[in-house]
Amino acid sequence: QPELVIEDLHVSVDGKPIVRGFSLTMRGGEIHAIMGPNGAGKSTVAQAIMGHPRYEVTRGRVLLNGEDLLQLSVDERARRGLFLAMQYPSEIPGVTNADFLRAAINARRPADSPIPLTEFMKQLNEALALLEMDVKMAGRSVNEGFSGGEKKRNEILQMLLLKPTVAILDEVDSGLDIDALKVVARGITHLASPERIFLLITHYERILQYVEPNFVHVMMQGRIVKSGGPELARELEARGYDWIREELGITD
Ligand code: ADP
Ligand code: MG
Ligand code: MG
Numbered sequence: 126q127p128e129l130v131i132e133d134l135h136v137s138v139d140g141k142p143i144v145r146g147f148s149l150t151m152r153g154g155e156i157h158a159i160m161g162p163n164g165a166g167k168s169t170v171a172q173a174i175m176g177h178p179r180y181e182v183t184r185g186r187v188l189l190n191g192e193d194l195l196q197l198s199v200d201e202r203a204r205r206g207l208f209l210a211m212q213y214p215s216e217i218p219g220v221t222n223a224d225f226l227r228a229a230i231n232a233r234r235p236a237d238s239p240i241p242l243t244e245f246m247k248q249l250n251e252a253l254a255l256l257e258m259d260v261k262m263a264g265r266s267v268n269e270g271f272s273g274g275e276k277k278r279n280e281i282l283q284m285l286l287l288k289p290t291v292a293i294l295d296e297v298d299s300g301l302d303i304d305a306l307k308v309v310a311r312g313i314t315h316l317a318s319p320e321r322i323f324l325l326i327t328h329y330e331r332i333l334q335y336v337e338p339n340f341v342h343v344m345m346q347g348r349i350v351k352s353g354g355p356e357l358a359r360e361l362e363a364r365g366y367d368w369i370r371e372e373l374g375i376t377d
Contacts, residue, residue: 126153127190127206127290129322134185136166136173136347142183143169145347151291154319158333158358159326161344162366167326168212170344171295175209176202189291204233206290210280210297212326217267222279223249225267226286233287252285255315256308273300281312288316293324298332310335330358343369350375 129151136144144166151157159167173180174187176199187194194202217225226249231239240248253260256278268276277297284292294313298306313336317323325332333341333355341357342349345366350373351357361369370376 126319127322128152128188129291130186130188131170131174132186132188134170134173134187135183136169137181137183138169138179143347144173147185147344147348149342149349151322151324153322154317155340156313156317156323156325156336156338158330158338158341159324159344159349160328160330160341160358160361163328165344166347167344168295169347171209171211171293171324171326174202174293175199175207200232203229206233208284208287208289208292210277210284210292210294212295212299214268214276214280216269216271218269220267221264222267222282223263226263226283229283229287248286252282252312255285256282256312258282274302274305277301277309278305281309285312285316288321290320291322291324292316293326295326296328297325298327298329301331306331307335330362333358345369345373345375 131147131149134144134147135142147170149157161167169180173182174194182195189205194205194207197205227240227245230245234240249263250260253263258278262279268279271279277300280297297309301309310332313323325336325338327333337355338358341353341355343351343357343361351369
């Protein structure tokens with residue numbers, strides 16, 4: 126079973142310290158949620174783990190099964206099974222969804238054994254059906270002209286096909302109506318297994334009504350300030366974040 130250990134992570138953006146001492150250990154089969162107010166540094170943690178060049182790690186380690194991911198290139202991290210569904214997915218004009226997905230799958234396989242086309246089509250069609258996505262979505266340019274909800278579904282489609290070891294989903298629930306939310310939750314539940322770690326980043330607890338996390342963490346000022354079980358998410362939804370600020374004497 127995989128284990129991801131984030132140790133005392135510090136990340137700066139444009140020279141400004143954003144993440145300041147973020148530590149978290151996650152094991153296979155666990156679903157963790159990170160909640161917190163806007164600007165707490167949630168997306169910054171996700172981008173730093175994935176290796177986005179703008180996010181400068183100034184201290185700390187991110188160990189997947191004992192190997193420090195921070196020493197690896199973005200491609201190498203992806204090949205180790207890291208996946209990030211982004212808060213704002215990019216458009217890739219001129220590249221069809223199907224071609225993009227097949228290339229991404231093959232990048233994670235040995236060069237001499239690409240996925241057979243028939244096998245790829247089978248997996249793609251199963252994933253499209255599970256997510257109630259039109260088959261036509263496979264032939265369209267990646268995210269180009271997609272609605273917000275379609276982009277989020279498309280991130281989940283990628284996740285289903287790539288079957289990551291560590292899936293980080295950044296506000297995958299924002300901008301979704303209830304039906305789309307249920308479909309996205311179904312994709313996550315479908316993939317959840319002892320072989321995988323899920324990290325759900327969310328401002329509200331909407332997605333957590335459909336995917337029950339094992340652990341909920343509150344992030345403020347660049348670090349985890351409180352952890353609990355699923356009941357913590359419900360408490361935050363009911364009471365907001367101010368009571369935690371007061372409890373901890375945070376005055377920003
Ligand atoms: P959250 O996801 O919790 O809302 P972010 O990680 O997006 O928080 O942002 C935390 C802080 O870092 C914010 O003050 C934000 O302005 C700043 N920040 C994050 N990413 C960038 C970026 N690419 N360029 C400039 N500032 C950024
Ligand atoms: Mg934000
Ligand atoms: Mg964010």
